[in-house]
Structures are given as C-alpha cells and as structure tokens.
Amino acid sequence: MEYMKTKIGIKQVVISLVVVTLVGSFIVGQLPKETRIESYLPDNGTGCTYDLVKYIPPQDYIFKSVDAEGNVTGYITLTEGKGYGGILLVEIEWTPDGTILSISVPQQQEGDAWWDKLKTHEFFEQYVGRQFNTGLLLGEDIDAVSGATISSNGVALGVYEGRALVAAELGEPYPAPVETVKFGLGEILLVTGLLMAVVFRTMAVFQKRKWLRYITLGLGLVVLGFWLSRPLSLTNIAAWLIGSPPNMANNLFLYILVIGVVGLALLTGKNFYCFWLCPFAAVQEVTHRIGGQIGLRPKPKVYRFLRNIRYLLLWATLVMVFWFTNPSLSVFEPWGTLFSQVGTYDQWLLLIVTITFGFFIFSPWCFYLCPVGAFMDVVLKIRKGGIGLWNRLRNPAEKKLAGDKT
Amino acid sequence: MEQTKKSGGKEISRGQNITVVVMVSVITLLAIAVIFMKVAGIELYA
Numbered sequence: 001m002e003y004m005k006t007k008i009g010i011k012q013v014v015i016s017l018v019v020v021t022l023v024g025s026f027i028v029g030q031l032p033k034e035t036r037i038e039s040y041l042p043d044n045g046t047g048c049t050y051d052l053v054k055y056i057p058p059q060d061y062i063f064k065s066v067d068a069e070g071n072v073t074g075y076i077t078l079t080e081g082k083g084y085g086g087i088l089l090v091e092i093e094w095t096p097d098g099t100i101l102s103i104s105v106p107q108q109q110e111g112d113a114w115w116d117k118l119k120t121h122e123f124f125e126q127y128v129g130r131q132f133n134t135g136l137l138l139g140e141d142i143d144a145v146s147g148a149t150i151s152s153n154g155v156a157l158g159v160y161e162g163r164a165l166v167a168a169e170l171g172e173p174y175p176a177p178v179e180t181v182k183f184g185l186g187e188i189l190l191v192t193g194l195l196m197a198v199v200f201r202t203m204a205v206f207q208k209r210k211w212l213r214y215i216t217l218g219l220g221l222v223v224l225g226f227w228l229s230r231p232l233s234l235t236n237i238a239a240w241l242i243g244s245p246p247n248m249a250n251n252l253f254l255y256i257l258v259i260g261v262v263g264l265a266l267l268t269g270k271n272f273y274c275f276w277l278c279p280f281a282a283v284q285e286v287t288h289r290i291g292g293q294i295g296l297r298p299k300p301k302v303y304r305f306l307r308n309i310r311y312l313l314l315w316a317t318l319v320m321v322f323w324f325t326n327p328s329l330s331v332f333e334p335w336g337t338l339f340s341q342v343g344t345y346d347q348w349l350l351l352i353v354t355i356t357f358g359f360f361i362f363s364p365w366c367f368y369l370c371p372v373g374a375f376m377d378v379v380l381k382i383r384k385g386g387i388g389l390w391n392r393l394r395n396p397a398e399k400k401l402a403g404d405k406t
Numbered sequence: 407m408e409q410t411k412k413s414g415g416k417e418i419s420r421g422q423n424i425t426v427v428v429m430v431s432v433i434t435l436l437a438i439a440v441i442f443m444k445v446a447g448i449e450l451y452a
Contacts, residue, residue, distance in 0.1 A: 112449055298426040306430050313437060320445055332440040345450035346443050350436040357429040368430045369437055 018315055025322040029242065037061055040091055040106045041076055048073050053169060059089060062165040072096050075169065077162030078106075083154025085109030085235065085328035086244030090158025098132035098166050103159070109328040110151045111235075113342040117148040123155070132163045132174060147229065147340055153250045179249035186228050186253050193219045194260050197272040213275070217282040224257075225279030229339035232257050232273055234317060234371045238327040241318070261376070266383055271376045274366060280335040283355070284363040291359030307367065310374035317371060333372070334365065 041050050041063060048065040053075075055061050061078040075094040080087055089107035092100055103124050108115065118124065126142045135141030136159055144152035160176035167174030193216050200212040224231045236258050239245050246254055261273040275281050288295060297303060317330040334351035337343030343351070357364050366373055443450070 296422045296426050296429075298423045302423055302427060306427070309430065309434050313434075313441075316438075317441060320441070324445075329441070329444050332437055332444060344440075344443065346436070346440045350433070350440050353436055354433055357433060361426055361429055364430060364433060369433055 021319055022315070022322065025319045026242075029322045029325040037078060040078060040089070042093065050076065054165060056165075059087070060161050060165065062162075062169060064169075074101070075166055077165050079158045079161035079165065081154040081156070081158030081161070082244070082247040083108065083110050084114065084150040084239075084246065085111060085326065085331075086239050086242070086246070088154050088158065090155055090162060092127075092159065092162045092166075094132070094162075094166050098170050100127050100130050100132075103127045103155075105155060105158075108151075108154075109326040110148075110154070111328040111331045111336075113336075113344060113347070114148045114151050114340075117145050117342060118151055118155070121145040121148075123148075123152060127159065132166050132170070133172060136160070136163055137177065147342065150246065150251060153247065157247060179247075181249050181252055183252060186223065186230075187256060189219065189223045190253060190256055191260075193223065193277050194256075194264070194272060197276040198264065198268075201270060201272065201276070202268070216276050217278075217285065220277035221279040221282035224277065225282070225335070225339045228253070229336075230254065230257070231279050231335050231339070232261060232372055233333055233336065234314070234330040234375065235327045237262075237372070237375055238318065238321045238330050242322060242325050242327060244325075244327070262379055265376055265379050269380060269383055271373075271380065274370070274373045274376060275363075278366070278372075279339065280333075280370075281363060281366050283335075283338065284358045284366060287355055287358035288362050294360050295362035296360050297362065309368050310370055310377075313369060314371035314374040314378075330371070333370070 037059075038050070048067050050063040050065050053062045053064050059078070059080040061076075063076045063078075065073045065076065067073050074096055075098075077090075077092045077094065079090050079092075081090050082088070086109055087107075088105055088110065091104045091106055093102045095101055123143075123145050127136070130136060130141075136156075138144055138153060138156035142156065144156075157176075163174055164176045196212075196219070197216045200206045200209075200216065206212055220231075230253060236254055240258060248255055261271075261277075264270070264272050298306065317332070320329045321327050332347070332350070334347070334354050337347045337351045338355075354365050354369075361367075
C-alpha cells in the first residue's frame with residue numbers, strides 16, 4: 001500500500017507564515033473601527049448642538065448646528081472622496097445660506113509629501129467663501145495642484161458630495177456632476193506602450209531585435225516617468241487589494257496600468273512592465289551605461305539569496321497596508337521622489353543611494369528590492385501553479401507521471 | 407535577468423561579491439528606514 005508523502009521544508013513553512021500573516025493583518029484591518037463620526041465635528045464653543053440631518057451610506061453625512069433658541073447656525077458635511085491612496089473624508093463647514101466657511105480633511109492616505117503640496121499651494125483656501133450654487137468645479141473654478149492632481153481630484157469629489165447634501169437641504173438641488181471617463185493622450189500612449197511591449201516580446205520577427213526594448217523603455221521614462229509621474233507602484237496594487245481603488249472617471253490611466261500589466265501577466269505568463277515599460281528601470285539602464293557598464297554581480301547562490309529581499313519588502317509593506325488599511329504606507333519606492341521631486345529626506349537619501357549604486361550594480365532596485373517586481377513574480381508563480389493544478393486535476397495520469405519523475 | 411544569464415560560468419571575484427552584498431544591504435536598510443518612518447509618522451522634509 002502506498003502512502004502519500006508530503007515533504008514539508010523551510011520554504012513551505014515560510015510561505016504558510018507569509019500567507020497567515022497577510023490574511024491575519026487583512027482581517028485586523030477590516031474589523032469595524034471605533035471612530036465615531038461625531039468626533040470630527042468642530043467644537044464651536046458657542047454652545048450650539050449638532051443634529052444629524054441626513055446620512056447616505058457609506059460615509060456621507062450632513063449635520064446642522066442649532067443654537068439654544070433652535071435657530072440653524074450652519075451646516076457641516078462629512079463626505080467621501082477618492083484620491084491616490086483610496087478613500088478620504090472631506091469636512092466642510094457651511095453658513096446657513098450655504099457659503100463655505102472652512103474645509104478640512106480629517107481622514108486621508110495620500111502620502112504626506114503630496115498632501116503637503118496641496119497645503120503649500122493653498123488648494124483648500126480656494127474653496128473658502130464660495131457658495132454652494134456658484135462654481136466649485138475642479139479644473140474650471142478651482143485649480144488642481146500640478147503634481148498632486150489625483151489628490152486634488154479626490155478632495156473635489158468629496159466637495160461635490162457635500163455640496164449636493166447642502167443644496168438638497170436648502171431646497172435648491174445641486175447634484176454632484178456626472179463624471180465622464182477621461183481617455184486622453186496619457187492613456188493612448190500607455191496602451192501603445194503596452195501593445196508595443198507585447199508585440200516586441202511575442203512576435204518572432206521582433207524577438208531578435210533586442211534594441212526594440214529601448215523604445216518601450218524610453219516611452220515609459222518620458223510618459224510614465226517625467227510627464228505623468230505615475231509608474232506602477234505598490235500603492236496602486238495595494239489600493240485594489242484593500243478594496244479601495246481610485247475613482248475610475250479620473251484615473252483610467254491607473255486602471256489600464258494595473259489591470260493591463262497584471263491581466264497580461266495572467267493571460268500570457270509574461271511580465272511586460274519590468275524591464276520593458278518601467279521608467280525607473282530605464283533610469284537604471286542609463287546609470288549602468290554611464291558608469292561604463294561595470295554591472296557588478298554576486299555569485300549565483302548569493303544572487304538568489306539577495307533576490308528574496310524583494311519578497312521581504314513586499315510582505316512587510318503589505319502587512320502594514322492591510323493592518324492600517326492605508327495604501328500610502330507603501331509609497332517608499334524611490335521613483336516617486338525622482339519623478340515628482342517630492343519627498344522626505346529619507347526618501348531622497350534612498351533615491352540618491354540607489355542611483356549611485358546603479359553605476360556599479362546593474363539595476364540594483366529591480367533585481368534585489370523592487371516590491372512591484374516581486375508582486376509580478378508572485379502573480380506569475382500563482383498562474384504557473386494554477387495551471388499545473390488544473391492540468392493534474394483534469395488528467396490524474398499526469399500527476400502520477402510527474403510524481404514518478406521526482 | 408539577462409545579466410545573470412550572461413554571467414553564466416564567469417569567474418566572479420570575492421571583492422565583487424562583497425561589494426554587491428554591502429551595497430544591496432545599504433539600500434535595503436534605507437528602504438526599511440523609509441517604511442518605518444512612514445508607519446511611525448516621522449517626517450523629515452527636504
């Protein structure tokens with residue numbers, strides 16, 4: 001009689017621990033939080049009380065403040081917007097006739113550097129003094145902060161919702177504008193780049209011409225890097241994983257990027273982003289060439305060991321992101337600092353060191369540290385494992401054959 | 407990946423090995439520091 005033997009090695013133990021910790025932190029992050037919405041209401045010090053007028057799930061509220069005599073002294077709206085790091089909560093203080101007194105954002109995960117851009121460019125001040133029935137449209141009446149457009153738009157979405165609530169309360173309905181999906185030059189170039197990478201890598205005619213890769217890399221550097229400053233980041237993937245993807249109407253680019261790259265990997269088993277479109281890979285190729293193509297590399301055993309750092313970083317950041325349900329915790333990649341020129345001292349230091357070492361080691365970030373690359377490798381491994389399992393289930397004879405081989 | 411394929415069979419000096427390990431370790435430590443600062447909410451602005 002034959003018994004099934006299952007070998008449990010260190011690898012299996014590590015993978016199980018990784019899965020358990022990721023699932024565990026995800027569950028912790030999804031537990032209901034004890035944040036009472038009332039705690040966000042300002043203390044006006046006038047003895048007014050706040051009454052909830054209307055609540056639209058999941059997170060749109062309008063309160064009215066009432067004085068001792070029962071007169072309405074103003075309104076507070078707390079509404080949801082969607083920025084780069086997912087959901088943000090916009091709080092607006094309105095006068096009784098619907099003029100904005102103040103605007104603040106008590107909950108956001110946009111990344112401090114970007115958020116500070118909104119503050120220093122006095123983005124919020126533009127709203128103060130405007131009435132609900134006057135222009136509040138981003139791009140027309142309100143200027144988005146360049147370099148932080150996704151966050152600007154996230155706040156604007158919250159303002160539209162708040163305005164709709166106040167307008168309905170004041171008997172002059174003013175629904176949030178219907179958003180149309182914007183498909184512009186950025187999206188066209190991204191789709192072109194992805195298609196080019198697919199064609200160059202899969203069609204035999206092009207496969208031999210290695211230099212073709214530099215075309216897509218150049219396009220990635222110019223479009224995803226310097227122009228739009230929106231390379232594929234772990235944040236984009238993390239936002240999807242915790243169920244708070246960005247607003248589609250204004251971020252079709254991110255949808256094409258994430259779904260396109262991951263979808264193509266699942267369909268074809270190939271990663272068309274890393275070393276093909278990634279602008280930071282392009283930067284490292286440039287440093288490699290300028291540095292006289294030194295390209296130091298360790299012994300194969302050490303190389304394989306060092307490659308695992310990518311998985312370690314991916315795991316660590318995902319655990320944090322899941323636990324705190326905050327995708328912006330994964331914004332540590334050096335390209336964010338390079339292409340947006342926004343970053344804290346530590347981020348600048350990481351960028352400078354990575355680029356400097358790129359003169360000596362070929363693509364140090366891509367080979368040893370990049371969590372996006374690690375994520376893509378996991379996707380490809382899951383695909384391979386899934387196909388293998390499917391084949392074994394469909395044809396048990398193959399399973400026996402495979403078992404015999406090992 | 408291409409790089410490692412190319413390197414197949416080539417002698418790699420001990421110095422190279424150590425240099426890469428040190429450089430990659432430095433970047434890793436910095437990356438971990440950046441993540442830690444984010445989680446802890448410490449901001450050092452340039």
